[in-house]
Amino acid sequence: MHTGKIKKIIGVVIDVEFTDGYVPSIYEALEIQGSERKVVLETQQQLGDGVVRTLAMNTADGLKRDMDVVATESPIRTPVGEAVLGRMFNVLGDPIDGGERPKTEFEDPIHREAPAFADLTTHAEVFETGIKVIDLIAPMLKGGKVGMFGGA
Secondary structure, three states: OOEEEEEEOOOEEEEEEOOOOOOOOOOOEEEEEOOOOOOOEEEEEEEOOEEEEEEEOOOOOOOOOOOEEEEHHHHHHHOHHHHOOOOOOOOOOOEEEOOOOOOOOEEEEEOOOOOOOOHHOEEEEEEEOOOOHHHOOOEEEEEOOOOOOOOO
């Protein structure tokens, strides 16, 4: 287990220093210890001398310099498969629809290689979200870029 310390906080950008010679890889998940809630950081840049620049995947409120940070030696992973159909998750793979985290056979990293060109299709297909309002009123095409925001 590799542990570092928070050295600088600028909003959700957090610099973490590891003094044991370990340098987290890009997109590696780091977890902050000593916080009342789970705070996950994702490594974005290696600055040298054991220091990495990270982004907080949730709010950075209440974080302080010199808090302990543990390297997970793994990217942020989210569940995939039949059990996630019709469910809603945050970027960490935690359910935000009030249900429990599904038990799935696989969990994939949130950053993956693009599919091979041979695996792509040339015809347009509708992406079914499982959310009736979106599927009926504003259907989306597979492969397109769409942002959805929740609210009352």
